[in-house]
Amino acid sequence: MLVALAANLLIALAKTVGGVAAQSPALLSEAAHSVADSLNEVFLLAALRRSRRPADRRHPFGYGKERFFWSLLAAVGIFVMGGCFSFFQGFGALRNGTGESREGYVAGLIVLGFALLAEGASLLRAVHQVRRQGGRADGGLRDPALRTVVAEDGTAVLGVTLALAGMSLHMATGRIVYEAVASLAIGALLVYVAYRLGRDARDQLIGEAADPEAAARIRSLLRAQPEIDSVEALFTMKTGLDTALVAARVDLVPGLDSEQVEEVADRIKRSIGDTIPEADQIFLDVTDRVAQEAAESPAATGERGGA
Incomplete structure (x- = not known):
């Protein structure tokens, strides 16, 4: 140079x-x-x-x-x-x-x-x-x-x-x-x-998204996981020429306990890092749709209110 x-x-x-x-x-x-x-x-x-x-x-x-x-x-x-x-x-x-x-x-x-x-x-x-x-x-x-x-x-x-x-x-x-x-x-x-x-x-x-091809690979990887029911949101942002931030919100299949959820989240993060080397910051928000819907149902809300 x-x-x-x-x-x-x-x-x-x-x-x-x-x-x-x-x-x-x-x-x-x-x-x-x-x-x-x-x-x-x-x-x-x-x-x-x-x-x-x-x-x-x-x-x-x-x-x-x-x-x-x-x-x-x-x-x-x-x-x-x-x-x-x-x-x-x-x-x-x-x-x-x-x-x-x-x-x-x-x-x-x-x-x-x-x-x-x-x-x-x-x-x-x-x-x-x-x-x-x-x-x-x-x-x-x-x-x-x-x-x-x-x-x-x-x-x-x-x-x-x-x-x-x-x-x-x-x-x-x-x-x-x-x-x-x-x-x-x-x-x-x-x-x-x-x-x-x-x-x-x-x-x-101002926060440009990562390569669309990389985002598509991440989405495909998430959808291929048997524990993931749906991918609700996926956000990427370049933080440097060869680094990127990845944030995803996913719904898990019902029936997983907290220990299994933690294990799944760690495995998915490692898979994203191995697939997209520039993804050095990975954030995963995992939820159980069935449990969330049950918690937000009118019956559950009424019970909490009555208590």
Whole structure:
């Protein structure tokens, strides 16, 4: 992670120097893109460190949601530093033009060429890791961290390609509009990435349910237990990238004594934990429907009232 951060910072510095030398809005937009990616990696490092803290009295469910908080900050950083700066460069180029030099543009294109090779190699490495881990299920990647890496690398490759196209067309035609459009397109791309990242972080911070497939497996497991008459309610919530809370309310078949109920509850909790490894907090509310209905019947209520 630190090596990737250092490489991103070097790429950002090279793009900045090349953009200033060429006075290229597209290259400066890409420099802002690299700075935003570097900020995202800093936030990810902070999230990884802080989210690993053990649960305590103030946070009995642990600190897993720290990752989502820092992801939200990363989304804000990408929007402000990357997207807004790119829009500023694009509109500024349309309004004022630039005093570009051919020598500066050649240097800028060389910088972008090296950046494209570096970002492309990183994307291929991430895709290879996904394939090696069998990364597709239901149309998406299983590992959220891998999904983020692939998305960031893909966005970086697309951004560099847009900047290359804009600068090349500007050099070939002498029209700044191509670079302005490239800067605006990079800005739109970064705003979209920031929106998606912020939306995911928001959903997880306010209590997103666990994977529907995992919830379905838990429900099937509960219904398969011979002692369970019905599953009245099942709730799940992500408490971290690889942890989740599970709470279920079930009605048991009649005739079980308290010792059997306790044994059944312990067995079911162990089964859920073995089936869904991320379910580290499991709460089970068990009731005997027959006994409950008898206790709530008018006759029983009248007897209690008369007493």
